[in-house]
Amino acid sequence: MTNLRALFATTALVACGTAALAEDMTITVWAGGSNDADSYRWESIEIAADMLEREYALQGEELNITVEAKRDFGGWEEFKQAVTLAAEAGTAPAIVVTSHLDIAPWSQAGYIVPVEDYLDLDAWPLNDIYPNLMQIAAYDGVQWGLPQDAESRPFFFWKETMKGIGYSDADIDALPAKVASGEYTLKNVLVDAKKAVDMGLVEEGYGFYPRVSNGPDFAQFYQSFGGVLQDPETGKLVLDKAAMEEMYQFFVDAVAAGVTRKNHIGTEWSQWYNEVANGKAALWHGGTWHYARYTGQEGNPDFFGTIQFSLIPAGNDKGHANTITQPLVYLLTDQQDDKVEEVAAQLLKIASEPRMNALHAIKSAHLGITKQESNIELYSNNRWAAEATERLLGTANAQPNHLQYGVFAETMWKGLEAAWTGVQTPAEAVAAVEAEMTAKLGDELIVR
Template identity: 80%
Template structure:
């Protein structure tokens, strides 16, 4: 990685400080965090704590550094947040640090809104060298480390234990499911079979054998991967449409509807209704996010999560696919500023906020997963059963949607095709044919079709 510019500047300041009386430096750092609520407060609070640490380090070195941190997270939604960042950057008034989706790295780096963190930080040194490599890769684009993962999550497959017992599984069988899924011994075909049994035996209502999330999201790309689909070609960086994998993915959901285990009109279900139903046993199987744990055990009143729910990777769909999960980490990005010293300081604050103990505060309070290996040795993290088990089962092998300027169009078109096959408007084969036509027209040379 690039040698830190900040270290060089820091050294020069230290030498000058030894020769002349130190002058106070007052710095105002503005942090905007998208998609955040009270539970996610540490996305900003961690920067405030880091500022205190950096001030104390400077004082020991004989300098007076005064950092004021201003945070904002009360946006009307992701669209308002991203529009705000874009307009502020264009006007030259961007916040110093933004907490956002890793998918913003591609467009914002190309637009010149953000600067590479690798220009200021040593990623071969602590604490950055302890961050999971797959998460660092997600925060990079075109071989450049633009950001640092702020948190992590994953999107597992869930089973309601009582229903599984009702169709003949012993407690030992249920406990073995995560390992069997990882080994490819329990597949999406088994999901269809077990969900159908649950409906036929009256353990769940028709349409509740497999109860997917009710709107588009990164989760659905997991099922494409389950059947062997690849989102991005690693050599060229181009997006990939594997027609056979896409058709098998669409066929799985069409089969679930035909079997009466998923409702034909399921998409668009109210999220509040969905959360309540899956958290309290109305559905036999479903998929969701690791952060759902807080909702299930909090607002939805499930007081015995581990006694009622089992979880694992999304199962493989066929021999061409694999068990998998997608993580969609938010990232810390440092914006382009007129004052390069402020970029230096912002990067240092992000580094300190990424230390295992600091990041664990956010992870546990918000029911997210950590970003680094040593967090498993931090008591507040290791003593939390959900964080520990979800990290062990899911995070180390999680992949992500690609940082590609055209991925948004790819994802929207893929879901539109899924919806057509799901609702029976088109056959899976016809839906894929239309998808190919649309993506070829929109993406051109940035798409590989196979």
């Protein structure tokens, strides 16, 4: 009888505990730079919420999570302004999906909290995320966020044009390995691009067809000539004058050779996409996400039959073949209720599992964030995802999470634009860049 009463008492306590623990919670997610193809940036959080509710239920607790998502902000500037204003007002969304470059300023401003305070980074699935991607989501020795996706910025070759200048199918197949080893360099790019123009295979100015506006891509060419963006010991930004001048000179030489247009900068993106996707350019550089646009909107149904891709070639013996990844990251914002931060962190962990992240990677033509993602059939059976991951992602680096990197990147672009368009010589442009960077960055800049 005593045991029976104890059983009833325990049951009552469990029932009361369950009622006491029932909780309704709203988790708001704001995703910058996203469209319909990127819907799993927030839908993965919705799926994770359902899973977490079920886990709580099996432990005798009731947690009802409502996920409210927003992705229409007009553009990146509007998105970042909205996040900043909301954080200042104490109404920031629990989760933001944004560029890793926001980590430095937002952490210093107190807008975000470290994910490492809530998650075991050495446990599954976080211990399976590529280490270089985790480093990109960290700043000043602290793991502030988790990579939401990955991408890379490869170099592209139009196969038919390469055959026209003398390459065999075997030669074209061997290009990615030759680029990676440094056997095929940017010098070869200029030679091949000029052949394509001189032979009339592409129009003048279409031998090498670069990106038409500023972006992370151009830091890759700086690295191709031995440039380093950040000193690993001090964390300071680095201006390597020789590497910068040689990078500028490469684009000046491309214009002089007639393989790149002097007025190329500012070309409409819609025009550029259509031209490179359909063989009007011989060689160019872009992003892994371009695959979806080339094969979709731009009407190229045979990507692998028409295009070869590789790392960005080295420029000289001091540099190396490379690619930059610009992953978006999940960040947790500072909330009045710590429980919201705890639950949001758990949702990020679940959303980072290989099968979950593969949904986003395949739908949006991005790359996966975890090693085991390559074992998910949805991912491994997708030729683009599989080959791009193997060829590019493992060695990808990123622009540094530094409070003043935006100044560095913008100044580097101004110098390139001045040299490219003939306003200054490469040497003059670098001198102007050094003066401006030194004035604006001060002790945070190392000049070599």
